[in-house]
Amino acid sequence: MKTIPTLNAAAALCLVAGLAQAESHAQTGNPMVGGAAMFADKTIVENAVNSADHTTLVAAVKAADLVETLSSEGPFTVFAPTNSAFSSLAAGTVETLLEPENKAALQKVLTCHVVSASAMSDAIAGMIADDGGMHPVPTVGGCTLQARMEGSNIVLTDERGRSSTVVVADVMQSNGVIHVVDRVLLPSM
Template identity: 60%
Template structure:
């Protein structure tokens, strides 16, 4: 009797684990991302996004990105900021450069919730490119290269989505490998 119960309990735990891994948000920066938390509440826990979080705080965008949205945030990882010319991040974080920092950060935000499935459908429906307007007012273009989705900024820089569809209570984060820059 107990062995039958133990087998049933083990199968239930295994099934719950499989279901949890199928339906759970991906881990980002070693931290779980929770769909019931907003963009800021999740991003602060990612070890891969400490530079982005510091920049969002310096620009005064915490309340905006914690707001109702929905937003799609193309969130560059720390190594993306490291690829910028030496001193760029430190310069942008200075209080006197807040407007420029805000422009760079809002280049990474689009109104609405765009999953990668939605982006792929729109790319295919629009001849291989899907044009978006960032909150900054700049234009972004989503394209497919192989199996990857890239976001192209007005300067021609291409940033690949490396962790897709990190759902939030107020939108979605698409983790990217390069910083998008205004023209």
């Protein structure tokens, strides 16, 4: 005779809590990122650590001592590269940047993904349109990205002429907004 496994009380409570969390997340309108719910009442760092697609970014933010900054009040707009975006850099680049002696270079790269304002995609698209199809985006790292539209997608070009597309937009945070991008943006050499 086969027995049908039953949920114990603890497992049932976890399931109910998980469903309640998913329901409350659905009400926020925030997209899922890296398989995880993103909550508008959590900071950029609190949400990013839960994204399976951003483990490299989180490790880099920790190595660069930027956790406290990106957990502060902000507001910030973060163009958050995925793990695959970091993987597409030249072999050894990420490992080299994560070495303690390269902290300043890592901070420069990461802060070239951060704007000291909360900018939703419709606002960015409006600035692009107002500027005739290309809008300069100054970052806290001193880089200037160039934003343009390709169809309905926002595309950012870094100071080396490399383009990155926003693949998930408008992920609200308590201290700003995240836009997931498919390529690491680099400062000029």
